[in-house]
Amino acid sequence: MQTATNHSATLARIHKGLRMVTVPFPHLSGLVAAARVSIDERVPTVGVFASGRMMANPHFVAKLKDNELVFVMAHEMLHLALRTHDRARGADHVQFNYAHDYIINDMLRAELGFQYIPAGGLDMPGAREKSAEEILIDMRKNAAKMQSKTRVFEGESISVRRMFEPGQGKKGGEKNKGSPNDAGDVLEKSLEKQLFPNDSAGQDAEAEKMREIAERALSLAQAMGAMKGMRGLGSGGETQTRSEEHTSELQ
Numbered sequence: 001m002q003t004a005t006n007h008s009a010t011l012a013r014i015h016k017g018l019r020m021v022t023v024p025f026p027h028l029s030g031l032v033a034a035a036r037v038s039i040d041e042r043v044p045t046v047g048v049f050a051s052g053r054m055m056a057n058p059h060f061v062a063k064l065k066d067n068e069l070v071f072v073m074a075h076e077m078l079h080l081a082l083r084t085h086d087r088a089r090g091a092d093h094v095q096f097n098y099a100h101d102y103i104i105n106d107m108l109r110a111e112l113g114f115q116y117i118p119a120g121g122l123d124m125p126g127a128r129e130k131s132a133e134e135i136l137i138d139m140r141k142n143a144a145k146m147q148s149k150t151r152v153f154e155g156e157s158i159s160v161r162r163m164f165e166p167g168q169g170k171k172g173g174e175k176n177k178g179s180p181n182d183a184g185d186v187l188e189k190s191l192e193k194q195l196f197p198n199d200s201a202g203q204d205a206e207a208e209k210m211r212e213i214a215e216r217a218l219s220l221a222q223a224m225g226a227m228k229g230m231r232g233l234g235s236g237g238e239t240q241t242r243s244e245e246h247t248s249e250l251q
Contacts, residue, residue, distance in 0.1 A: 068118035
């Protein structure tokens with residue numbers, strides 16, 4: 001059982017990991033500074049809300065080596081930078097979360113010099129060279145062959161078909177969205193209101209602030225050439241347009 005002292009040590013370690021993210025990714029400095037971390041066993045691993053609140057399970061964090069923790073922290077900051085929460089129009093929220101997970105992890109493996117994805121994270125070599133929409137289409141076309149996870153990190157290996165195809169295990173063709181632990185690491189607004197009711201009044205304002213910081217982060221990344229050749233990490237507007245073009249293919 002984690003004590004308050006242990007939680008304090010875990011929080012300090014996470015903040016150090018976040019600071020280390022800004023060394024290879026200085027364009028994420030604003031997001032790192034604005035992020036708020038909650039040590040919380042109600043999530044199985046780690047996840048982030050659009051408001052910038054990040055929840056981290058202390059037992060999961062304890063298993064990570066320092067460089068692996070930096071990888072995971074960078075992963076969550078990139079979800080904010082890419083505005084994954086806002087960009088799932090025309091596609092299921094969880095599906096888009098997973099598409100970005102593949103892209104982000106492949107990018108981080110290359111940028112941080114990893115030969116593997118920490119904590120058994122979602123892995124698709126070459127994903128950073130694709131758009132999120134292309135990966136979503138691949139998931140639909142090759143659902144029986146492509147492997148996924150019940151969670152982004154430390155999840156059970158399953159086929160994409162089980163997670164993403166409609167009607168699996170449901171009556172009346174209702175889409176199978178899985179259990180709460182299947183929902184990835186991009187946490188939804190309704191869950192934040194449920195878990196942190198005392199902060200719900202300011203939740204929308206915090207999310208808007210993070211969107212503005214994310215826009216500056218992407219502009220800086222583009223100016224620095226930090227996203228060169230990485231098709232899945234384009235601007236929100238660019239990817240939204242692509243999503244609208246592919247809506248009929250994804251539904």
